[in-house]
Amino acid sequence: MRDFLPRAAARRLSLAARLGRVFETWGYARIITPVFECADVLERGLGGDARAAAIRFVEPGTGEVVALRPDITAQVARLVATRLAEHEGPVRLCYEGAVYRLSGRLADEMGQREILQAGVELIDLAAPAGDAEVLAVAAAALASASLAETRLDIGHVAPLRYVLDHVPEAARDDLQRALAKKDRARLRAIAGTLSPGLAPLVAELGSLWGAAVPTLQRAAALPWPDEVRGALEQLRVVLHKFGELADPPAPEVTVDLGDVRGFDYYTGVRFAGYAGGASDAVLRGGRYDSLIGRYGRPAKATGFAIDVEGLAQAQRAADQPLAIARGVAVFGQGAPALARSLRSHAIRAVTCPELPTASWLGHAGLDAAVLVDRGELLRPDGSTSVVAMTPESLATLLGGS
Amino acid sequence: MSAASPPLVTAARPLVLALPKGRILDEALEVFARAGLDLSSIKNNGRKLVHDCGALRVLVLRSSDVPVYVAHGAADLGIAGSDVLDEEGLDLYEPLDLGIGQCRMIVAERADAPIDDRSQIHLRIATKYPRTTRAYLARKGITAEVIALSGAIELGPLTGLSDRIVDITQTGETLKQNGLVEIDTVGQVSSRLVVGRAALKLRGAEVGDLIHRLEAAVAAAPAA
Numbered sequence: 001m002r003d004f005l006p007r008a009a010a011r012r013l014s015l016a017a018r019l020g021r022v023f024e025t026w027g028y029a030r031i032i033t034p035v036f037e038c039a040d041v042l043e044r045g046l047g048g049d050a051r052a053a054a055i056r057f058v059e060p061g062t063g064e065v066v067a068l069r070p071d072i073t074a075q076v077a078r079l080v081a082t083r084l085a086e087h088e089g090p091v092r093l094c095y096e097g098a099v100y101r102l103s104g105r106l107a108d109e110m111g112q113r114e115i116l117q118a119g120v121e122l123i124d125l126a127a128p129a130g131d132a133e134v135l136a137v138a139a140a141a142l143a144s145a146s147l148a149e150t151r152l153d154i155g156h157v158a159p160l161r162y163v164l165d166h167v168p169e170a171a172r173d174d175l176q177r178a179l180a181k182k183d184r185a186r187l188r189a190i191a192g193t194l195s196p197g198l199a200p201l202v203a204e205l206g207s208l209w210g211a212a213v214p215t216l217q218r219a220a221a222l223p224w225p226d227e228v229r230g231a232l233e234q235l236r237v238v239l240h241k242f243g244e245l246a247d248p249p250a251p252e253v254t255v256d257l258g259d260v261r262g263f264d265y266y267t268g269v270r271f272a273g274y275a276g277g278a279s280d281a282v283l284r285g286g287r288y289d290s291l292i293g294r295y296g297r298p299a300k301a302t303g304f305a306i307d308v309e310g311l312a313q314a315q316r317a318a319d320q321p322l323a324i325a326r327g328v329a330v331f332g333q334g335a336p337a338l339a340r341s342l343r344s345h346a347i348r349a350v351t352c353p354e355l356p357t358a359s360w361l362g363h364a365g366l367d368a369a370v371l372v373d374r375g376e377l378l379r380p381d382g383s384t385s386v387v388a389m390t391p392e393s394l395a396t397l398l399g400g401s
Numbered sequence: 402m403s404a405a406s407p408p409l410v411t412a413a414r415p416l417v418l419a420l421p422k423g424r425i426l427d428e429a430l431e432v433f434a435r436a437g438l439d440l441s442s443i444k445n446n447g448r449k450l451v452h453d454c455g456a457l458r459v460l461v462l463r464s465s466d467v468p469v470y471v472a473h474g475a476a477d478l479g480i481a482g483s484d485v486l487d488e489e490g491l492d493l494y495e496p497l498d499l500g501i502g503q504c505r506m507i508v509a510e511r512a513d514a515p516i517d518d519r520s521q522i523h524l525r526i527a528t529k530y531p532r533t534t535r536a537y538l539a540r541k542g543i544t545a546e547v548i549a550l551s552g553a554i555e556l557g558p559l560t561g562l563s564d565r566i567v568d569i570t571q572t573g574e575t576l577k578q579n580g581l582v583e584i585d586t587v588g589q590v591s592s593r594l595v596v597g598r599a600a601l602k603l604r605g606a607e608v609g610d611l612i613h614r615l616e617a618a619v620a621a622a623p624a625a
Contacts, residue, residue, distance in 0.1 A: 184497065278599060
């Protein structure tokens with residue numbers, strides 16, 4: 001848990017607002033869901049990782065076990081299956097809010113984390129059209145953060161699922177660990193113990209990542225069964241349709257077919273977004289056709305969530321300036337009226353009962369003080385200049401946000 | 402909304418590589434040399450901590466800090482012992498076993514005072530690797546007290562601090578000199594190439610190229 005001071009809060013909120021605008025322009029309607037709800041209900045819609053990370057407590061009023069949402073997708077799934085059950089699809093929804101998780105690499109370092117997320121869910125639109133659309137929205141969302149270095153990394157769960165379903169039970173954990181690390185030597189060693197049909201697939205799965213076209217070509221050259229071939233072909237189609245749908249310039253797309261994270265949750269195309277300056281994915285999503293059915297209305301669905309904090313870190317690392325409106329303190333005769341008209345010029349204006357000091361301007365995050373009686377502008381560095389005391393000339397002088 | 406966004410700057414920055422100081426460093430530099438990457442200037446630069454070597458910027462760190470730098474993205478990739486990686490337990494890619502820094506993680510006790518299982522004492526084990534040791538004990542179904550130390554582990558049984566130790570050993574010479582004898586192997590240790598989660602995706606082409614070159618260099622290594 002942490003506090004956000006004004007500048008940090010401004011960055012996160014302006015990012016969340018930009019993301020929300022992108023989602024809305026793509027036709028996604030905003031919903032708000034509760035921060036906690038009955039644990040049994042919430043957990044039905046969580047993947048294994050999110051379930052383990054959920055913070056539960058007994059609600060003293062009712063004695064009921066409730067859980068803070070570790071994920072908003074489960075709540076959207078519940079809504080779609082219940083309140084929106086009679087709605088004609090496809091349904092396009094978006095959300096923004098905090099999720100809460102236990103996190104920490106060691107059990108004894110476990111702490112609670114609050115993560116600000118913004119995301120979309122597209123329900124009742126099957127592959128490949130639905131996947132291509134949410135990918136295009138994801139690309140637009142990443143682009144709205146104005147970062148130089150971003151990537152969309154796309155995969156499909158089919159190759160991994162096929163391999164995990166067919167290796168002997170005893171080798172499964174070891175294989176999953178080796179894949180998580182992309183440990184080539186270990187994967188080759190495991191492959192050596194497997195049937196000739198499976199061995200080349202296991203040996204290569206940890207290396208099937210990189211630029212989209214060559215990676216898919218390498219994957220296609222392996223002896224996959226028809227169902228995996230179909231999935232790889234679907235991935236190719238999704239990439240093509242994404243190219244048509246996405247706003248140029250779309251971020252560079254890479255492919256990773258060996259990503260094991262959250263594979264128990266996704267049922268088809270899955271993807272992640274990365275940004276220079278953030279040490280892990282800032283966006284994760286994919287198709288989850290079996291999730292909404294857990295709440296009683298089977299539906300095809302896909303979506304993604306953005307870690308707003310991760311994106312804010314990337315912006316800071318890239319020295320991305322904060323988009324805050326200009327602000328001034330107004331002091332002297334007629335200050336209320338002048339402040340009022342400055343506000344109508346989209347300038348933040350504080351009326352001061354006492355003469356503001358330069359150092360206070362800095363602390364308050366204001367760009368200048370308008371000293372009406374002296375006809376002067378005082379800057380946070382202590383410098384002053386003589387200016388005309390009209391809202392228009394002040395607005396011009398201060399510039400936009 | 403992109404109209405108000407500042408222009409994009411695409412600065413090709415060097416890949417940041419974290420190397421552990423100490424005995425692994427020389428072996429690591431040899432592997433890089435065989436891969437066609439001359440990092441020898443690191444050795445001649447005294448106390449400098451950051452070295453610019455063409456396409457690579459090299460940080461020389463304490464070995465246990467290497468995975469931390471990579472996990473937080475302060476380095477794109479690094480070289481770290483599997484002992485350190487298992488202990489830190491960070492979520493990193495480990496695409497390559499470099500076959501250097503080979504040793505074993507073992508359990509040892511005093512040669513002159515072996516612990517008889519029938520003595521039914523509650524074992525105390527001193528180690529620099531508490532997490533790995535707990536995992537080993539859990540695998541074996543043994544409950545024991547793990548005492549975390551940061552060096553001179555061999556002193557534990559000699560001073561009565563602990564009954565046994567879990568530590569790494571190459572030749573067993575230090576153990577022998579301190580009157581200790583190995584009773585079990587926890588695992589094999591060697592140095593790995595580790596890559597950060599974002600680095601593998603954002604710098605995939607360069608990282609992939611480096612992995613292939615290092616893999617060839619490892620395959621061409623003279624037999625130890």
